Amino acid sequence: MQVIRVPLRSKFRGVTFREALIFKGSERYAEFSPFLDYEDQEASTWLKAAFEFANMPLAKPAREKIEINATLPAVSESDISKVLEPFGSFSTVKIKVAEKGQDLEDDISRILTTNRLYPQSKIRLDANGGFSVDQATALLQKLEHLPIEYFEQPVATIEDLVELRFLMKSRGLSVKIAADELIRKASDPTLVAESGAVDIAVLKVQPLGGIKNSLEIANRMDLEPVVSSALETSLGISQGLFLASQLPNLNYACGLGTVSLLESDIAKNPLIPVNGFLNVQEIELDQEAVSELAVDGERRDFWHRRLDRCLELL
Ligand SMILES: [Mg+2]
Known part of the structure; x- marks a missing residue:
């Protein structure tokens, strides 16, 4: 599990960077990245999506x-x-x-x-x-x-x-x-x-x-x-x-x-x-890119606490 921060090339809806928690499930890695101002209830729906992707086999695509x-x-x-x-x-x-x-x-x-x-x-x-x-x-x-x-x-x-x-x-x-x-x-x-x-x-x-x-x-x-x-x-x-x-x-x-x-x-x-x-x-x-973009200290703690609260809600 890693927390990363990625800058945007230009401001998008008032946002200048994105933060995401990246983790690995039984099938693949997934991204949990609700916007920072979202409440836990809304963010927990995003976590549900990330768990699904990390742990579920994918259906065969209907189009390539x-x-x-x-x-x-x-x-x-x-x-x-x-x-x-x-x-x-x-x-x-x-x-x-x-x-x-x-x-x-x-x-x-x-x-x-x-x-x-x-x-x-x-x-x-x-x-x-x-x-x-x-x-x-x-x-x-x-x-x-x-x-x-x-x-x-x-x-x-x-x-x-x-x-x-x-x-x-x-x-x-x-x-x-x-x-x-x-x-x-x-x-x-x-x-x-x-x-x-x-x-x-x-x-x-x-x-x-x-x-x-x-x-x-x-x-x-x-x-x-x-x-x-x-x-x-x-x-x-x-x-x-x-x-x-x-x-x-x-x-x-x-x-x-x-x-x-x-x-x-x-x-x-x-x-x-x-x-x-x-x-x-x-x-x-790209593990190297993840390491380069990783944040720690207060930002990592923020995401770990957010993850815990969202888990409670699921
Ligand atoms: Mg829209």
Whole structure:
């Protein structure tokens, strides 16, 4: 068991580094890496996922390759190509919007510049629930001429999603809507599906408690699935890849290319997409990289205590 800290290349949703507890089970290594501000109850679901991956034999994948989208944090216009370059070629880019401290104009210029630099690429937006209904509608109206594939979690609540859908319809805006936080943070993830306000479900394997749980949730919802990361190292990403490989239907590029946002990694075969795809595979842990990234003292104690508390909750 080791605790590691990996810096990010650029700030992502206010985060500048990721910490993870890496451990070995009966089958393989696994990563436990809930964000630092998460309460134990939520973090314990991530631990459940890590235990599953460490100790369960993997089902044979239904598909061998997964198409991957690029992910653009809410960086300034001048940094766009530098941040997207490590993703290589891609046919879809997810752009973060509604960052704290920025306004709608910042989002619009980031989106328009990305479209100008990568005109062949489809665009997804992700607001992490940060917009009001009016802001989300205003943004979509300004982008009507762009190839927007879907808008992920534009607003925070189911009620607002229903209202947004109504407003979009009345203004002739037909972009698909995806739910992320309302699936992974909800006590009942199927409620958002039943609201009729969304088209797509974002599945994240650690927040949803593992591959089996994620498949069950996907099965209970009449929504199109897409798999995305929780900004893990290649080790956590590989669990997401196996989830993506086992979904009965998968029609969207998945957000599993985020190792490109990290400054370093712990795999001998890092999961960096090639020509927009990742092969479904386990990673070989790079022990030297783990040692280099390992932290001790207070940070290690923090994770060991967190692990103990989460274990109690399982
Ligand atoms: Mg999201």
